[in-house]
Amino acid sequence: MSLLKHLSLVLVIAICFFFALPAYASFCRNDNGHQICIIDIKRSAKNYWEYRAVLNVDGVKRPVEVYNCRDRKKIQKDGTALPFGKNDPGEIVCRLFKKTRSPLAQAVPGLSSANQNSG
Secondary structure: OHHHHHHHHHHHHHHHHHOOOOOOOOEEEEEOOEEEEEEEEEEOOOOOOEEEEEEEEOOEEOOOEEEEOOOOEEEOOOOOEEEOOOOOHHHHHHHHOOOOOOHHHHHOOOOOHHHHOOO
16 A cells, blocks of 8 residues: 555656646846836847837736837837837837947957948
8 A cells, every 4th residue: 555655656746747837937127117027039030120029017918019129119019110108118128139349340440330230
């Protein structure tokens, strides 16, 4: 009887590890009294300045929106383009993935920013 209990306990533990749920991490920031979490984000392959993101603002999940960091606009699911408002969560998305100058451009004094943007 004791052996049967031990085997069933081992079996239950093994099943629990086998069906372990995946862990989901989100990136959260507190900004002007609001908790803004990036649940899912994907960068556009065609337009590197655009990010498709799902945000959670103060516990409320927003639908997928496209954040255009070049023009400072967000494009909603229905295609409506809205400029970033004051303290807009899109600012956090764009600030998080802000393009920086390459180390080569910093090391070579004659390399202008116009030459960097041509590629």
